[in-house]
Amino acid sequence: MNNIQQQLVRQMRSFLAFKKEHETAIAENALLVKMATDIENIESSISDLLGQQDRNSKALTQEKSSKINDLIELTVKICEVLNSYGNYMNFTVFTTIEGCTKTELSRCRDAEVLVRAENVVDIIEENPTQVSEATLSAEDISALKAAIAAAQAVMDIPQNFRKSQHDITVKLEDGLERYRNIMNNSLKDYMRSKYQQSNPDLYSAFALAVDVDAIPKRRKALVGTILDEKGAPVRKVRVSVDGSKPVIRGGKKGGFNFQNLTPGEHQLTFSRKSYQSVTVNILIVPDKTATLDVVLNTIKVEEAVPVE
Known part of the structure:
Protein backbone atom coordinates (compact mmCIF):
# COMPACT_ATOMS: atom_id res chain seq x y z
CA MET A 1 0.00 0.00 0.00
CA PRO A 216 -2.67 15.52 5.52
CA LYS A 217 -2.55 18.20 2.91
CA ARG A 218 0.98 18.82 1.78
CA ARG A 219 2.02 22.18 3.12
CA LYS A 220 4.52 24.19 1.12
CA ALA A 221 7.53 25.02 3.28
CA LEU A 222 8.52 28.03 1.18
CA VAL A 223 6.83 30.10 -1.52
CA GLY A 224 7.92 33.24 -3.30
CA THR A 225 8.64 35.05 -6.55
CA ILE A 226 11.76 35.75 -8.57
CA LEU A 227 11.74 39.16 -10.28
CA ASP A 228 14.26 41.39 -12.00
CA GLU A 229 14.98 44.96 -10.93
CA LYS A 230 12.09 46.21 -13.08
CA GLY A 231 9.59 43.87 -11.45
CA ALA A 232 9.37 41.47 -14.39
CA PRO A 233 9.30 37.73 -13.61
CA VAL A 234 12.48 35.73 -14.15
CA ARG A 235 11.96 32.15 -15.33
CA LYS A 236 14.10 29.02 -15.20
CA VAL A 237 16.34 30.12 -12.34
CA ARG A 238 18.82 27.66 -10.85
CA VAL A 239 18.20 27.40 -7.10
CA SER A 240 20.64 25.61 -4.79
CA VAL A 241 19.59 24.77 -1.22
CA ASP A 242 22.43 24.50 1.30
CA GLY A 243 24.93 23.92 -1.48
CA SER A 244 23.05 20.99 -3.01
CA LYS A 245 22.67 20.37 -6.74
CA PRO A 246 20.62 23.26 -8.21
CA VAL A 247 17.03 22.74 -9.30
CA ILE A 248 15.13 24.88 -11.78
CA ARG A 249 12.51 27.20 -10.33
CA GLY A 250 10.51 30.18 -11.61
CA GLY A 251 7.32 29.84 -13.64
CA LYS A 252 5.69 32.24 -16.08
CA LYS A 253 5.02 34.71 -13.29
CA GLY A 254 8.31 34.04 -11.53
CA GLY A 255 6.67 32.02 -8.78
CA PHE A 256 8.53 29.23 -7.00
CA ASN A 257 8.02 26.91 -4.04
CA PHE A 258 9.67 24.15 -2.01
CA GLN A 259 7.60 21.56 -0.14
CA ASN A 260 10.19 19.46 1.61
CA LEU A 261 12.48 21.85 3.45
CA THR A 262 13.14 20.68 7.00
CA PRO A 263 12.55 23.11 9.88
CA GLY A 264 15.53 25.33 10.60
CA GLU A 265 17.72 27.77 8.73
CA HIS A 266 18.56 27.17 5.07
CA GLN A 267 20.74 29.03 2.59
CA LEU A 268 19.34 29.44 -0.92
CA THR A 269 21.38 30.61 -3.89
CA PHE A 270 19.59 31.89 -7.00
CA SER A 271 21.49 32.11 -10.28
CA ARG A 272 20.75 32.59 -13.95
CA LYS A 273 22.77 33.58 -16.97
CA SER A 274 22.91 37.36 -17.47
CA TYR A 275 21.86 37.99 -13.83
CA GLN A 276 23.85 38.53 -10.67
CA SER A 277 23.57 35.56 -8.28
CA VAL A 278 21.79 36.12 -4.98
CA THR A 279 22.25 34.15 -1.75
CA VAL A 280 19.59 34.38 0.95
CA ASN A 281 19.19 32.76 4.37
CA ILE A 282 15.65 31.72 5.31
CA LEU A 283 14.22 30.23 8.52
CA ILE A 284 11.67 27.42 8.07
CA VAL A 285 9.23 27.06 10.96
CA PRO A 286 7.26 23.80 11.45
CA ASP A 287 3.65 23.90 10.11
CA LYS A 288 4.11 27.35 8.62
CA THR A 289 4.79 28.49 5.09
CA ALA A 290 7.67 30.93 4.71
CA THR A 291 7.59 33.63 2.02
CA LEU A 292 10.60 34.86 0.08
CA ASP A 293 10.68 37.33 -2.79
CA VAL A 294 13.99 37.55 -4.64
CA VAL A 295 15.24 40.27 -6.99
CA LEU A 296 17.88 39.35 -9.57
CA ASN A 297 19.72 42.30 -11.09
CA THR A 298 20.80 42.04 -14.68
CA ILE A 299 24.49 42.18 -15.41
CA LYS A 300 25.19 45.38 -17.31
CA VAL A 301 27.66 45.11 -20.12
CA GLU A 302 29.83 48.22 -20.50
CA GLU A 303 29.48 49.80 -23.91
CA ALA A 304 32.74 49.73 -25.78
CA VAL A 305 34.33 53.17 -26.13
CA PRO A 306 35.70 53.66 -29.66
CA VAL A 307 39.44 54.40 -29.81
CA GLU A 308 40.25 57.54 -31.77
Missing part, protein backbone atom coordinates in the same frame (compact mmCIF):
# COMPACT_ATOMS: atom_id res chain seq x y z
CA ASN A 2 1.08 3.56 -0.62
CA ASN A 3 1.25 6.19 2.13
CA ILE A 4 -2.24 7.55 1.48
CA GLN A 5 -3.78 4.08 1.66
CA GLN A 6 -1.91 3.37 4.89
CA GLN A 7 -3.24 6.60 6.37
CA LEU A 8 -6.78 5.65 5.35
CA VAL A 9 -6.41 2.31 7.15
CA ARG A 10 -5.14 4.07 10.27
CA GLN A 11 -8.03 6.53 10.13
CA MET A 12 -10.53 3.71 9.70
CA ARG A 13 -9.15 1.86 12.72
CA SER A 14 -9.11 5.06 14.74
CA PHE A 15 -12.80 5.54 13.95
CA LEU A 16 -13.57 1.96 15.00
CA ALA A 17 -11.78 2.60 18.30
CA PHE A 18 -14.07 5.64 18.73
CA LYS A 19 -17.08 3.43 17.92
CA LYS A 20 -16.11 0.89 20.56
CA GLU A 21 -15.57 3.59 23.19
CA HIS A 22 -18.96 5.23 22.50
CA GLU A 23 -20.96 2.08 21.76
CA THR A 24 -23.94 3.10 23.90
CA ALA A 25 -24.44 6.52 22.30
CA ILE A 26 -23.99 5.13 18.78
CA ALA A 27 -26.47 2.31 19.41
CA GLU A 28 -29.24 4.89 19.88
CA ASN A 29 -28.97 5.99 16.22
CA ALA A 30 -29.90 3.31 13.67
CA LEU A 31 -28.38 5.14 10.70
CA LEU A 32 -25.12 5.72 12.54
CA VAL A 33 -25.04 2.05 13.52
CA LYS A 34 -25.44 1.07 9.86
CA MET A 35 -22.61 3.35 8.71
CA ALA A 36 -20.31 2.16 11.48
CA THR A 37 -21.14 -1.49 10.74
CA ASP A 38 -20.36 -0.99 7.06
CA ILE A 39 -16.98 0.49 7.99
CA GLU A 40 -16.37 -2.38 10.40
CA ASN A 41 -17.02 -4.90 7.62
CA ILE A 42 -14.73 -3.02 5.24
CA GLU A 43 -11.94 -2.98 7.83
CA SER A 44 -12.34 -6.70 8.45
CA SER A 45 -12.11 -7.42 4.73
CA ILE A 46 -9.06 -5.20 4.31
CA SER A 47 -7.29 -6.78 7.29
CA ASP A 48 -7.88 -10.21 5.75
CA LEU A 49 -6.53 -9.04 2.36
CA LEU A 50 -3.45 -7.53 3.98
CA GLY A 51 -2.84 -10.81 5.78
CA GLN A 52 -3.11 -12.75 2.50
CA GLN A 53 -0.71 -10.33 0.83
CA ASP A 54 1.83 -10.74 3.61
CA ARG A 55 1.49 -14.53 3.74
CA ASN A 56 1.86 -14.86 -0.04
CA SER A 57 5.00 -12.76 -0.04
CA LYS A 58 6.54 -14.69 2.86
CA ALA A 59 5.64 -18.01 1.28
CA LEU A 60 7.36 -17.04 -1.96
CA THR A 61 10.49 -15.86 -0.12
CA GLN A 62 10.63 -19.09 1.91
CA GLU A 63 10.14 -21.25 -1.17
CA LYS A 64 12.88 -19.41 -3.03
CA SER A 65 15.29 -19.76 -0.12
CA SER A 66 14.50 -23.47 0.19
CA LYS A 67 15.07 -24.18 -3.52
CA ILE A 68 18.37 -22.27 -3.59
CA ASN A 69 19.60 -24.09 -0.47
CA ASP A 70 18.70 -27.46 -2.03
CA LEU A 71 20.61 -26.50 -5.17
CA ILE A 72 23.68 -25.46 -3.17
CA GLU A 73 23.70 -28.76 -1.25
CA LEU A 74 23.51 -30.86 -4.43
CA THR A 75 26.09 -28.80 -6.28
CA VAL A 76 28.55 -29.07 -3.40
CA LYS A 77 27.97 -32.84 -3.07
CA ILE A 78 28.57 -33.49 -6.78
CA CYS A 79 31.59 -31.20 -6.99
CA GLU A 80 33.21 -33.00 -4.06
CA VAL A 81 32.84 -36.33 -5.91
CA LEU A 82 34.27 -34.87 -9.11
CA ASN A 83 37.08 -33.10 -7.29
CA SER A 84 38.06 -36.28 -5.43
CA TYR A 85 38.26 -38.19 -8.71
CA GLY A 86 40.17 -35.36 -10.36
CA ASN A 87 42.78 -35.25 -7.61
CA TYR A 88 43.27 -39.01 -7.68
CA MET A 89 43.41 -39.33 -11.48
CA ASN A 90 45.14 -35.99 -12.07
CA PHE A 91 42.18 -34.86 -14.19
CA THR A 92 42.41 -31.07 -13.92
CA VAL A 93 38.97 -30.42 -15.42
CA PHE A 94 37.42 -31.67 -12.20
CA THR A 95 40.00 -30.12 -9.88
CA THR A 96 39.59 -26.60 -11.30
CA ILE A 97 35.81 -26.18 -10.99
CA GLU A 98 35.56 -22.62 -9.62
CA GLY A 99 33.42 -21.23 -6.86
CA CYS A 100 31.48 -24.33 -5.90
CA THR A 101 32.41 -24.89 -2.29
CA LYS A 102 29.59 -24.46 0.21
CA THR A 103 31.15 -21.29 1.57
CA GLU A 104 31.54 -19.75 -1.88
CA LEU A 105 28.03 -20.63 -3.04
CA SER A 106 26.45 -19.41 0.21
CA ARG A 107 27.98 -15.99 -0.37
CA CYS A 108 26.69 -15.74 -3.95
CA ARG A 109 23.54 -14.05 -5.15
CA ASP A 110 20.85 -16.52 -6.15
CA ALA A 111 21.36 -15.87 -9.86
CA GLU A 112 25.08 -16.60 -9.55
CA VAL A 113 24.37 -19.88 -7.75
CA LEU A 114 22.32 -20.91 -10.78
CA VAL A 115 25.10 -19.94 -13.18
CA ARG A 116 27.69 -21.99 -11.26
CA ALA A 117 25.40 -25.01 -10.96
CA GLU A 118 24.67 -24.88 -14.70
CA ASN A 119 28.42 -24.73 -15.34
CA VAL A 120 28.83 -27.97 -13.35
CA VAL A 121 26.17 -29.62 -15.54
CA ASP A 122 28.07 -28.51 -18.66
CA ILE A 123 31.30 -30.02 -17.30
CA ILE A 124 29.48 -33.28 -16.52
CA GLU A 125 27.98 -33.52 -20.02
CA GLU A 126 31.33 -32.73 -21.68
CA ASN A 127 33.18 -35.49 -19.76
CA PRO A 128 30.89 -38.54 -19.60
CA THR A 129 33.68 -41.12 -19.33
CA GLN A 130 35.36 -39.45 -16.36
CA VAL A 131 31.98 -38.84 -14.70
CA SER A 132 31.21 -42.56 -14.96
CA GLU A 133 34.64 -43.47 -13.57
CA ALA A 134 34.05 -41.05 -10.69
CA THR A 135 30.97 -43.14 -9.85
CA LEU A 136 28.65 -40.14 -10.11
CA SER A 137 25.22 -41.71 -10.51
CA ALA A 138 22.64 -40.79 -13.11
CA GLU A 139 20.25 -40.12 -10.22
CA ASP A 140 22.59 -37.49 -8.78
CA ILE A 141 22.92 -35.80 -12.16
CA SER A 142 19.14 -35.82 -12.68
CA ALA A 143 18.64 -34.45 -9.16
CA LEU A 144 21.03 -31.57 -9.91
CA LYS A 145 19.21 -30.70 -13.12
CA ALA A 146 15.87 -30.86 -11.34
CA ALA A 147 17.17 -28.60 -8.56
CA ILE A 148 18.36 -26.08 -11.16
CA ALA A 149 14.93 -26.10 -12.81
CA ALA A 150 13.16 -25.73 -9.45
CA ALA A 151 15.38 -22.81 -8.44
CA GLN A 152 14.94 -21.15 -11.82
CA ALA A 153 11.16 -21.38 -11.46
CA VAL A 154 11.19 -19.28 -8.28
CA MET A 155 13.91 -16.82 -9.31
CA ASP A 156 11.34 -14.56 -10.95
CA ILE A 157 7.92 -14.00 -9.41
CA PRO A 158 5.62 -16.61 -10.97
CA GLN A 159 2.71 -15.43 -13.08
CA ASN A 160 0.13 -16.81 -10.67
CA PHE A 161 1.77 -14.94 -7.76
CA ARG A 162 1.71 -11.64 -9.70
CA LYS A 163 -1.94 -12.21 -10.57
CA SER A 164 -2.92 -13.00 -6.99
CA GLN A 165 -1.11 -9.92 -5.71
CA HIS A 166 -2.78 -7.78 -8.37
CA ASP A 167 -6.21 -9.15 -7.43
CA ILE A 168 -5.55 -8.38 -3.77
CA THR A 169 -4.42 -4.85 -4.63
CA VAL A 170 -7.58 -4.20 -6.65
CA LYS A 171 -9.77 -5.44 -3.80
CA LEU A 172 -7.86 -3.28 -1.31
CA GLU A 173 -8.33 -0.21 -3.48
CA ASP A 174 -12.05 -0.93 -3.86
CA GLY A 175 -12.50 -1.40 -0.12
CA LEU A 176 -10.63 1.81 0.74
CA GLU A 177 -12.62 3.73 -1.85
CA ARG A 178 -15.88 2.50 -0.28
CA TYR A 179 -14.61 3.59 3.11
CA ARG A 180 -13.53 6.98 1.77
CA ASN A 181 -16.96 7.56 0.25
CA ILE A 182 -18.79 6.66 3.48
CA MET A 183 -16.50 8.80 5.63
CA ASN A 184 -16.17 11.87 3.40
CA ASN A 185 -19.56 11.92 1.67
CA SER A 186 -21.85 10.75 4.48
CA LEU A 187 -20.48 10.16 7.96
CA LYS A 188 -18.57 13.41 8.54
CA ASP A 189 -21.50 15.60 7.46
CA TYR A 190 -23.99 13.48 9.37
CA MET A 191 -22.02 13.62 12.61
CA ARG A 192 -21.54 17.35 12.31
CA SER A 193 -25.19 18.11 11.60
CA LYS A 194 -26.51 15.62 14.15
CA TYR A 195 -24.16 16.02 17.11
CA GLN A 196 -22.06 19.17 16.89
CA GLN A 197 -24.74 21.07 18.81
CA SER A 198 -26.72 18.34 20.54
CA ASN A 199 -23.78 16.28 21.83
CA PRO A 200 -20.55 18.28 21.42
CA ASP A 201 -18.49 15.82 23.47
CA LEU A 202 -19.40 12.95 21.16
CA TYR A 203 -18.78 15.06 18.08
CA SER A 204 -15.40 16.26 19.37
CA ALA A 205 -14.33 12.68 20.07
CA PHE A 206 -15.39 11.68 16.57
CA ALA A 207 -13.60 14.62 14.95
CA LEU A 208 -10.42 13.82 16.86
CA ALA A 209 -10.60 10.16 15.89
CA VAL A 210 -10.98 10.77 12.17
CA ASP A 211 -8.84 13.88 11.83
CA VAL A 212 -5.74 12.97 13.83
CA ASP A 213 -4.72 10.37 11.26
CA ALA A 214 -6.56 11.94 8.34
CA ILE A 215 -4.70 12.36 5.07
Whole structure:
Protein backbone atom coordinates (compact mmCIF):
# COMPACT_ATOMS: atom_id res chain seq x y z
CA MET A 1 0.00 0.00 0.00
CA ASN A 2 1.08 3.56 -0.62
CA ASN A 3 1.25 6.19 2.13
CA ILE A 4 -2.24 7.55 1.48
CA GLN A 5 -3.78 4.08 1.66
CA GLN A 6 -1.91 3.37 4.89
CA GLN A 7 -3.24 6.60 6.37
CA LEU A 8 -6.78 5.65 5.35
CA VAL A 9 -6.41 2.31 7.15
CA ARG A 10 -5.14 4.07 10.27
CA GLN A 11 -8.03 6.53 10.13
CA MET A 12 -10.53 3.71 9.70
CA ARG A 13 -9.15 1.86 12.72
CA SER A 14 -9.11 5.06 14.74
CA PHE A 15 -12.80 5.54 13.95
CA LEU A 16 -13.57 1.96 15.00
CA ALA A 17 -11.78 2.60 18.30
CA PHE A 18 -14.07 5.64 18.73
CA LYS A 19 -17.08 3.43 17.92
CA LYS A 20 -16.11 0.89 20.56
CA GLU A 21 -15.57 3.59 23.19
CA HIS A 22 -18.96 5.23 22.50
CA GLU A 23 -20.96 2.08 21.76
CA THR A 24 -23.94 3.10 23.90
CA ALA A 25 -24.44 6.52 22.30
CA ILE A 26 -23.99 5.13 18.78
CA ALA A 27 -26.47 2.31 19.41
CA GLU A 28 -29.24 4.89 19.88
CA ASN A 29 -28.97 5.99 16.22
CA ALA A 30 -29.90 3.31 13.67
CA LEU A 31 -28.38 5.14 10.70
CA LEU A 32 -25.12 5.72 12.54
CA VAL A 33 -25.04 2.05 13.52
CA LYS A 34 -25.44 1.07 9.86
CA MET A 35 -22.61 3.35 8.71
CA ALA A 36 -20.31 2.16 11.48
CA THR A 37 -21.14 -1.49 10.74
CA ASP A 38 -20.36 -0.99 7.06
CA ILE A 39 -16.98 0.49 7.99
CA GLU A 40 -16.37 -2.38 10.40
CA ASN A 41 -17.02 -4.90 7.62
CA ILE A 42 -14.73 -3.02 5.24
CA GLU A 43 -11.94 -2.98 7.83
CA SER A 44 -12.34 -6.70 8.45
CA SER A 45 -12.11 -7.42 4.73
CA ILE A 46 -9.06 -5.20 4.31
CA SER A 47 -7.29 -6.78 7.29
CA ASP A 48 -7.88 -10.21 5.75
CA LEU A 49 -6.53 -9.04 2.36
CA LEU A 50 -3.45 -7.53 3.98
CA GLY A 51 -2.84 -10.81 5.78
CA GLN A 52 -3.11 -12.75 2.50
CA GLN A 53 -0.71 -10.33 0.83
CA ASP A 54 1.83 -10.74 3.61
CA ARG A 55 1.49 -14.53 3.74
CA ASN A 56 1.86 -14.86 -0.04
CA SER A 57 5.00 -12.76 -0.04
CA LYS A 58 6.54 -14.69 2.86
CA ALA A 59 5.64 -18.01 1.28
CA LEU A 60 7.36 -17.04 -1.96
CA THR A 61 10.49 -15.86 -0.12
CA GLN A 62 10.63 -19.09 1.91
CA GLU A 63 10.14 -21.25 -1.17
CA LYS A 64 12.88 -19.41 -3.03
CA SER A 65 15.29 -19.76 -0.12
CA SER A 66 14.50 -23.47 0.19
CA LYS A 67 15.07 -24.18 -3.52
CA ILE A 68 18.37 -22.27 -3.59
CA ASN A 69 19.60 -24.09 -0.47
CA ASP A 70 18.70 -27.46 -2.03
CA LEU A 71 20.61 -26.50 -5.17
CA ILE A 72 23.68 -25.46 -3.17
CA GLU A 73 23.70 -28.76 -1.25
CA LEU A 74 23.51 -30.86 -4.43
CA THR A 75 26.09 -28.80 -6.28
CA VAL A 76 28.55 -29.07 -3.40
CA LYS A 77 27.97 -32.84 -3.07
CA ILE A 78 28.57 -33.49 -6.78
CA CYS A 79 31.59 -31.20 -6.99
CA GLU A 80 33.21 -33.00 -4.06
CA VAL A 81 32.84 -36.33 -5.91
CA LEU A 82 34.27 -34.87 -9.11
CA ASN A 83 37.08 -33.10 -7.29
CA SER A 84 38.06 -36.28 -5.43
CA TYR A 85 38.26 -38.19 -8.71
CA GLY A 86 40.17 -35.36 -10.36
CA ASN A 87 42.78 -35.25 -7.61
CA TYR A 88 43.27 -39.01 -7.68
CA MET A 89 43.41 -39.33 -11.48
CA ASN A 90 45.14 -35.99 -12.07
CA PHE A 91 42.18 -34.86 -14.19
CA THR A 92 42.41 -31.07 -13.92
CA VAL A 93 38.97 -30.42 -15.42
CA PHE A 94 37.42 -31.67 -12.20
CA THR A 95 40.00 -30.12 -9.88
CA THR A 96 39.59 -26.60 -11.30
CA ILE A 97 35.81 -26.18 -10.99
CA GLU A 98 35.56 -22.62 -9.62
CA GLY A 99 33.42 -21.23 -6.86
CA CYS A 100 31.48 -24.33 -5.90
CA THR A 101 32.41 -24.89 -2.29
CA LYS A 102 29.59 -24.46 0.21
CA THR A 103 31.15 -21.29 1.57
CA GLU A 104 31.54 -19.75 -1.88
CA LEU A 105 28.03 -20.63 -3.04
CA SER A 106 26.45 -19.41 0.21
CA ARG A 107 27.98 -15.99 -0.37
CA CYS A 108 26.69 -15.74 -3.95
CA ARG A 109 23.54 -14.05 -5.15
CA ASP A 110 20.85 -16.52 -6.15
CA ALA A 111 21.36 -15.87 -9.86
CA GLU A 112 25.08 -16.60 -9.55
CA VAL A 113 24.37 -19.88 -7.75
CA LEU A 114 22.32 -20.91 -10.78
CA VAL A 115 25.10 -19.94 -13.18
CA ARG A 116 27.69 -21.99 -11.26
CA ALA A 117 25.40 -25.01 -10.96
CA GLU A 118 24.67 -24.88 -14.70
CA ASN A 119 28.42 -24.73 -15.34
CA VAL A 120 28.83 -27.97 -13.35
CA VAL A 121 26.17 -29.62 -15.54
CA ASP A 122 28.07 -28.51 -18.66
CA ILE A 123 31.30 -30.02 -17.30
CA ILE A 124 29.48 -33.28 -16.52
CA GLU A 125 27.98 -33.52 -20.02
CA GLU A 126 31.33 -32.73 -21.68
CA ASN A 127 33.18 -35.49 -19.76
CA PRO A 128 30.89 -38.54 -19.60
CA THR A 129 33.68 -41.12 -19.33
CA GLN A 130 35.36 -39.45 -16.36
CA VAL A 131 31.98 -38.84 -14.70
CA SER A 132 31.21 -42.56 -14.96
CA GLU A 133 34.64 -43.47 -13.57
CA ALA A 134 34.05 -41.05 -10.69
CA THR A 135 30.97 -43.14 -9.85
CA LEU A 136 28.65 -40.14 -10.11
CA SER A 137 25.22 -41.71 -10.51
CA ALA A 138 22.64 -40.79 -13.11
CA GLU A 139 20.25 -40.12 -10.22
CA ASP A 140 22.59 -37.49 -8.78
CA ILE A 141 22.92 -35.80 -12.16
CA SER A 142 19.14 -35.82 -12.68
CA ALA A 143 18.64 -34.45 -9.16
CA LEU A 144 21.03 -31.57 -9.91
CA LYS A 145 19.21 -30.70 -13.12
CA ALA A 146 15.87 -30.86 -11.34
CA ALA A 147 17.17 -28.60 -8.56
CA ILE A 148 18.36 -26.08 -11.16
CA ALA A 149 14.93 -26.10 -12.81
CA ALA A 150 13.16 -25.73 -9.45
CA ALA A 151 15.38 -22.81 -8.44
CA GLN A 152 14.94 -21.15 -11.82
CA ALA A 153 11.16 -21.38 -11.46
CA VAL A 154 11.19 -19.28 -8.28
CA MET A 155 13.91 -16.82 -9.31
CA ASP A 156 11.34 -14.56 -10.95
CA ILE A 157 7.92 -14.00 -9.41
CA PRO A 158 5.62 -16.61 -10.97
CA GLN A 159 2.71 -15.43 -13.08
CA ASN A 160 0.13 -16.81 -10.67
CA PHE A 161 1.77 -14.94 -7.76
CA ARG A 162 1.71 -11.64 -9.70
CA LYS A 163 -1.94 -12.21 -10.57
CA SER A 164 -2.92 -13.00 -6.99
CA GLN A 165 -1.11 -9.92 -5.71
CA HIS A 166 -2.78 -7.78 -8.37
CA ASP A 167 -6.21 -9.15 -7.43
CA ILE A 168 -5.55 -8.38 -3.77
CA THR A 169 -4.42 -4.85 -4.63
CA VAL A 170 -7.58 -4.20 -6.65
CA LYS A 171 -9.77 -5.44 -3.80
CA LEU A 172 -7.86 -3.28 -1.31
CA GLU A 173 -8.33 -0.21 -3.48
CA ASP A 174 -12.05 -0.93 -3.86
CA GLY A 175 -12.50 -1.40 -0.12
CA LEU A 176 -10.63 1.81 0.74
CA GLU A 177 -12.62 3.73 -1.85
CA ARG A 178 -15.88 2.50 -0.28
CA TYR A 179 -14.61 3.59 3.11
CA ARG A 180 -13.53 6.98 1.77
CA ASN A 181 -16.96 7.56 0.25
CA ILE A 182 -18.79 6.66 3.48
CA MET A 183 -16.50 8.80 5.63
CA ASN A 184 -16.17 11.87 3.40
CA ASN A 185 -19.56 11.92 1.67
CA SER A 186 -21.85 10.75 4.48
CA LEU A 187 -20.48 10.16 7.96
CA LYS A 188 -18.57 13.41 8.54
CA ASP A 189 -21.50 15.60 7.46
CA TYR A 190 -23.99 13.48 9.37
CA MET A 191 -22.02 13.62 12.61
CA ARG A 192 -21.54 17.35 12.31
CA SER A 193 -25.19 18.11 11.60
CA LYS A 194 -26.51 15.62 14.15
CA TYR A 195 -24.16 16.02 17.11
CA GLN A 196 -22.06 19.17 16.89
CA GLN A 197 -24.74 21.07 18.81
CA SER A 198 -26.72 18.34 20.54
CA ASN A 199 -23.78 16.28 21.83
CA PRO A 200 -20.55 18.28 21.42
CA ASP A 201 -18.49 15.82 23.47
CA LEU A 202 -19.40 12.95 21.16
CA TYR A 203 -18.78 15.06 18.08
CA SER A 204 -15.40 16.26 19.37
CA ALA A 205 -14.33 12.68 20.07
CA PHE A 206 -15.39 11.68 16.57
CA ALA A 207 -13.60 14.62 14.95
CA LEU A 208 -10.42 13.82 16.86
CA ALA A 209 -10.60 10.16 15.89
CA VAL A 210 -10.98 10.77 12.17
CA ASP A 211 -8.84 13.88 11.83
CA VAL A 212 -5.74 12.97 13.83
CA ASP A 213 -4.72 10.37 11.26
CA ALA A 214 -6.56 11.94 8.34
CA ILE A 215 -4.70 12.36 5.07
CA PRO A 216 -2.67 15.52 5.52
CA LYS A 217 -2.55 18.20 2.91
CA ARG A 218 0.98 18.82 1.78
CA ARG A 219 2.02 22.18 3.12
CA LYS A 220 4.52 24.19 1.12
CA ALA A 221 7.53 25.02 3.28
CA LEU A 222 8.52 28.03 1.18
CA VAL A 223 6.83 30.10 -1.52
CA GLY A 224 7.92 33.24 -3.30
CA THR A 225 8.64 35.05 -6.55
CA ILE A 226 11.76 35.75 -8.57
CA LEU A 227 11.74 39.16 -10.28
CA ASP A 228 14.26 41.39 -12.00
CA GLU A 229 14.98 44.96 -10.93
CA LYS A 230 12.09 46.21 -13.08
CA GLY A 231 9.59 43.87 -11.45
CA ALA A 232 9.37 41.47 -14.39
CA PRO A 233 9.30 37.73 -13.61
CA VAL A 234 12.48 35.73 -14.15
CA ARG A 235 11.96 32.15 -15.33
CA LYS A 236 14.10 29.02 -15.20
CA VAL A 237 16.34 30.12 -12.34
CA ARG A 238 18.82 27.66 -10.85
CA VAL A 239 18.20 27.40 -7.10
CA SER A 240 20.64 25.61 -4.79
CA VAL A 241 19.59 24.77 -1.22
CA ASP A 242 22.43 24.50 1.30
CA GLY A 243 24.93 23.92 -1.48
CA SER A 244 23.05 20.99 -3.01
CA LYS A 245 22.67 20.37 -6.74
CA PRO A 246 20.62 23.26 -8.21
CA VAL A 247 17.03 22.74 -9.30
CA ILE A 248 15.13 24.88 -11.78
CA ARG A 249 12.51 27.20 -10.33
CA GLY A 250 10.51 30.18 -11.61
CA GLY A 251 7.32 29.84 -13.64
CA LYS A 252 5.69 32.24 -16.08
CA LYS A 253 5.02 34.71 -13.29
CA GLY A 254 8.31 34.04 -11.53
CA GLY A 255 6.67 32.02 -8.78
CA PHE A 256 8.53 29.23 -7.00
CA ASN A 257 8.02 26.91 -4.04
CA PHE A 258 9.67 24.15 -2.01
CA GLN A 259 7.60 21.56 -0.14
CA ASN A 260 10.19 19.46 1.61
CA LEU A 261 12.48 21.85 3.45
CA THR A 262 13.14 20.68 7.00
CA PRO A 263 12.55 23.11 9.88
CA GLY A 264 15.53 25.33 10.60
CA GLU A 265 17.72 27.77 8.73
CA HIS A 266 18.56 27.17 5.07
CA GLN A 267 20.74 29.03 2.59
CA LEU A 268 19.34 29.44 -0.92
CA THR A 269 21.38 30.61 -3.89
CA PHE A 270 19.59 31.89 -7.00
CA SER A 271 21.49 32.11 -10.28
CA ARG A 272 20.75 32.59 -13.95
CA LYS A 273 22.77 33.58 -16.97
CA SER A 274 22.91 37.36 -17.47
CA TYR A 275 21.86 37.99 -13.83
CA GLN A 276 23.85 38.53 -10.67
CA SER A 277 23.57 35.56 -8.28
CA VAL A 278 21.79 36.12 -4.98
CA THR A 279 22.25 34.15 -1.75
CA VAL A 280 19.59 34.38 0.95
CA ASN A 281 19.19 32.76 4.37
CA ILE A 282 15.65 31.72 5.31
CA LEU A 283 14.22 30.23 8.52
CA ILE A 284 11.67 27.42 8.07
CA VAL A 285 9.23 27.06 10.96
CA PRO A 286 7.26 23.80 11.45
CA ASP A 287 3.65 23.90 10.11
CA LYS A 288 4.11 27.35 8.62
CA THR A 289 4.79 28.49 5.09
CA ALA A 290 7.67 30.93 4.71
CA THR A 291 7.59 33.63 2.02
CA LEU A 292 10.60 34.86 0.08
CA ASP A 293 10.68 37.33 -2.79
CA VAL A 294 13.99 37.55 -4.64
CA VAL A 295 15.24 40.27 -6.99
CA LEU A 296 17.88 39.35 -9.57
CA ASN A 297 19.72 42.30 -11.09
CA THR A 298 20.80 42.04 -14.68
CA ILE A 299 24.49 42.18 -15.41
CA LYS A 300 25.19 45.38 -17.31
CA VAL A 301 27.66 45.11 -20.12
CA GLU A 302 29.83 48.22 -20.50
CA GLU A 303 29.48 49.80 -23.91
CA ALA A 304 32.74 49.73 -25.78
CA VAL A 305 34.33 53.17 -26.13
CA PRO A 306 35.70 53.66 -29.66
CA VAL A 307 39.44 54.40 -29.81
CA GLU A 308 40.25 57.54 -31.77
